Amino acid sequence: xRILIQMLYNNASLQNAFCEKFNFNPVGNLICLNWxxxxxxxxxxIDDNFLKDxxxxxNQKGKNKKFWIWPISQEKxxxxxxxxxxxxxxxYIMEKSVSSILKL
Numbered sequence: 001x002r003i004l005i006q007m008l009y010n011n012a013s014l015q016n017a018f019c020e021k022f023n024f025n026p027v028g029n030l031i032c033l034n035w036x037x038x039x040x041x042x043x044x045x046i047d048d049n050f051l052k053d054x055x056x057x058x059n060q061k062g063k064n065k066k067f068w069i070w071p072i073s074q075e076k077x078x079x080x081x082x083x084x085x086x087x088x089x090x091x092y093i094m095e096k097s098v099s100s101i102l103k104l
Contacts, residue, residue, distance in 0.1 A: 001084055004033050005091055009066045012094040028055035030068055032090040039086065058092065067091055 069087040076082040
């Protein structure tokens with residue numbers, strides 16, 4: 001998981017290829033790297049409120065933060081990496097700069 005985060009962090013080309021290859025759709029400005037953990041199945045209801053809550057993880061982006069998790073935990077970080085069996089983990093979509101758009 002950490003290797004995927006390092007590869008996809010701030011790399012729009014790889015993010016697009018990853019989503020296309022694995023048929024993933026970003027949620028807001030987030031790309032999820034794992035499936036919903038088993039302990040959440042049957043406990044939470046996947047609906048609009050659930051998706052809105054995940055999108056709000058994108059608003060929690062701190063300076064130089066390479067990944068997001070749901071549910072949000074202040075204790076988890078690169079040194080204290082979250083367990084994919086207990087958290088949704090993903091990367092932030094790289095925003096294209098104006099100069100890269102003009103080159104297209």
